[in-house]
Amino acid sequence: MFTIQHYVQPETLEEAYQFLTAKRNNVILGGCAFLKMSKKKIGTAIDLSKLQLDFIHDKGDVIEIGAMATFRSLEVNPYLNQYFNGIIPKSIKSILGVQFRNVVTIGGTVYSRYGFSDLITALLALDVDIELYHGGIMPLETFLKNGSSKDILVKVILHKNNRIASYQMMRNSVADYPILNVAVSKKGDDWKIVIGARPRRAEIAVKASEYLTNNEVNETMIKQATNIAMEELDFGTNMRGQKTYRQAIAVPLVKRGIMEVLK
Amino acid sequence: MKIEATINNKKIQMEVANDEFLVDALRRYGYSSVKRGCDTGCCGLCTVWINERPTLSCSTLAPTVQGKQITTIEGLQEEAKEFASFLVKEGAEQCGFCSPGFVMTVLAMKRELEKPTEEEIQHYLVGNLCRCTGYAGQLRAIKKYLEV
Numbered sequence: 001m002f003t004i005q006h007y008v009q010p011e012t013l014e015e016a017y018q019f020l021t022a023k024r025n026n027v028i029l030g031g032c033a034f035l036k037m038s039k040k041k042i043g044t045a046i047d048l049s050k051l052q053l054d055f056i057h058d059k060g061d062v063i064e065i066g067a068m069a070t071f072r073s074l075e076v077n078p079y080l081n082q083y084f085n086g087i088i089p090k091s092i093k094s095i096l097g098v099q100f101r102n103v104v105t106i107g108g109t110v111y112s113r114y115g116f117s118d119l120i121t122a123l124l125a126l127d128v129d130i131e132l133y134h135g136g137i138m139p140l141e142t143f144l145k146n147g148s149s150k151d152i153l154v155k156v157i158l159h160k161n162n163r164i165a166s167y168q169m170m171r172n173s174v175a176d177y178p179i180l181n182v183a184v185s186k187k188g189d190d191w192k193i194v195i196g197a198r199p200r201r202a203e204i205a206v207k208a209s210e211y212l213t214n215n216e217v218n219e220t221m222i223k224q225a226t227n228i229a230m231e232e233l234d235f236g237t238n239m240r241g242q243k244t245y246r247q248a249i250a251v252p253l254v255k256r257g258i259m260e261v262l263k
Numbered sequence: 264m265k266i267e268a269t270i271n272n273k274k275i276q277m278e279v280a281n282d283e284f285l286v287d288a289l290r291r292y293g294y295s296s297v298k299r300g301c302d303t304g305c306c307g308l309c310t311v312w313i314n315e316r317p318t319l320s321c322s323t324l325a326p327t328v329q330g331k332q333i334t335t336i337e338g339l340q341e342e343a344k345e346f347a348s349f350l351v352k353e354g355a356e357q358c359g360f361c362s363p364g365f366v367m368t369v370l371a372m373k374r375e376l377e378k379p380t381e382e383e384i385q386h387y388l389v390g391n392l393c394r395c396t397g398y399a400g401q402l403r404a405i406k407k408y409l410e411v
Contacts (some may be wrong), residue, residue, distance in 0.1 A: 004282035007264065007326045033304050033322045036284070045281065047327055072316070097390010099310045099317040099368060174389050175305040 002040040009047045013133050013152060019046050020150055028152055030108015031070065033100065053107070053154065056080070063158040067107025071119070072098060074106065083158070084126055087165035087183065091122035094174055111153040113144055113201055116177040120144070121196035122167050124204060125183035127159040144201060163187040166260035168253040169197075172240070179241040180249050184257030189213055193229055193254060198246055199238045205229035208254075217262065226254045266329040270294070271338025277325070285311070285320035285328060289335065296336040296363040300392075307391035310364035311335050317371040336363045342370055349408040355400030365391045369405055379409070 010016040020026050025043040029035070053066035058079045065074065074080055075089045095101060095118060109117050110130060120140075128140040133152040140156070169181035178197040185192045191212035196202030208229035215221045235246045267276050270289075279288045286309045289297045300308030302321050309321040312334035336343050343366050350356045365388070372379065372387045379387065384405055393401065 002282065004324075007281040007324075009326075009329070029324065029327070031322065032324055033319075036322060037303070042282075045324075047324075049327060093386070096304060097307055097368070098371075098387055099307055099319045099390050100304045100322070102313075102316045102318045103304070103322045175392075 002035060002038050002042055004042045004045040006044040007047065008044055009050050011050055013051060013154065016046050016048060016051065016152055017133055019044055020152060028107075028111070030067075030111070031104040032108075033103050034108070034112070034114070048107075048152070058160075061160055063160060065106055065156045065158070067105065067111070067153045067155060069106050071095065071101035071104045071106070071109075074119075075101060083160060084163055084165040084185070087122045087125065087167045087185070088119070091118045091167045091169075091181075091183070094118070094169070094171070096174055106156055107153045110140070110143075110156060113147065115199050115201045116197050117202065118167075118169060118178055118181055118196075121169075121181045121183045121194050121202040122165070123156065123158075124194045124196075124202050125165050125167075125185040125192050126163055127161060127187075129157040129159070131155045131157060141204060144203075161187055164261050166257040168257045168260075170249050170253065177240060180246050180253060182250065182253040182257050184254065184261050186261045191217075191258075193225065193257070195229060195233055195250060195254070198233065198235045198250075199240065200234060200236060203233055205233055207232045212258070217258065222255055222258050225258070226251050229254060264326060266326055268328045268331055268333050270333045271335060279325035281326060283325045285323040285325045285333075288325040289320060289333070294335045294337055298360060298363060300361070300364070305390075305392065306361070306364075307368060308361050308364040310367045310391070312367065312371060315371075315374070317368050334367075336366055339367075339370055346370065346404075346408050349404040350401070353400045353404040353407070355396055355404045357395035361391065361393045361395075365393065365401070369408070373409065381406070 023043045027042045028046045053068040055066040056077050057064045071092045080088045129137050130140050130143050131137045131154045133154050135148050135151050163185045165185035167183050169178045171178045181196045183194040191209045193205040193209050208225045211228050212225045235243045237243045286299050298308040300306035304322045310317050311320045314332050368391050
């Protein structure tokens with residue numbers, strides 16, 4: 001289990017940032033549900049509870065979600081159930097129980113860029129930016145690819161548009177991580193296919209998405225797009241599933257996602 | 264470090280370690296209904312309410328509850344007793360080790376969901392594991408309890 005030498009609850013983001021950058025082993029606390037499994041020796045644990053970052057605001061053209069918003073608050077939020085076919089609540093409602101989702105935070109998950117994350121896959125299929133305290137606003141896709149130097153995730157910004165979205169996943173049980181997850185979305189003719197838990201971090205299948213965008217979508221094209229996605233993304237093996245098994249289940253999950261979006 | 268929280272409507276000062284989890288702190292202070300189960304966030308045995316929301320005390324750092332309201336089953340004895348009578352009538356309890364966490368989740372669900380369907384009940388309670396009963400008796404007991 002991890003150990004914590006000092007524990008602080010800063011009053012401002014600047015104060016939190018100063019604590020974070022003061023020493024290499026200083027860490028921002030999210031919900032701690034995953035962090036507790038680690039053996040980290042944390043110098044100063046920085047709890048953001050006092051910064052009122054647990055908000056979900058509909059700001060007209062965007063929905064802003066504070067880093068400390070819990071999965072449960074995302075799950076029951078009326079805006080998030082209303083937009084994008086409710087892909088965000090759908091992606092997280094199968095993660096363990098209510099009491100677990102009351103602990104886990106969006107900031108902890110997104111900043112950690114967990115490969116197994118259900119939420120990151122769903123977010124990546126939408127038009128999402130993140131705001132880092134020091135690094136500013138950037139697309140989620142860029143952050144997932146490049147990470148950042150030590151920083152604080154302040155909020156996740158969802159651009160409200162008419163994107164239709166679908167989330168598909170395979171897991172052995174609710175108490176387990178997904179073996180694979182897929183999110184598909186469409187805005188006008190613009191398609192996005194995202195595959196996560198491969199077990200690597202979720203990525204957009206760019207070529208497959210472009211293929212769908214540039215062709216009339218029918219059964220043959222869906223099959224072809226799925227093949228392209230299989231070729232351009234890396235699949236791997238871990239204790240939950242082999243590479244070949246993941247590749248096999250990706251085919252129907254992508255197809256289901258596309259079909260659901262077309263409905 | 265010293266923290267102050269309201270536990271079962273009483274203000275309590277607790278001395279907790281920086282890396283101590285709430286389940287351990289509560290048990291040290293005599294709230295022994297709170298059980299340690301899987302310790303990985305899967306079983307729901309350690310469920311307490313934090314600011315009225317069912318939460319895993321095994322995954323909540325004790326220092327983070329400073330100033331918050333904690334409810335354990337010791338603070339809901341009347342309601343718990345009433346629901347327990349339904350569990351008994353339906354033969355829905357054996358060893359009883361999971362019961363405190365299970366009861367806390369059921370009582371939270373009663374407050375949060377109005378007339379839940381069977382599917383909603385099952386979804387809400389998916390985070391409470393019971394290795395004895397097979398859940399059918401528990402589900403019958405919940406349905407009858409919610410009808411009252």
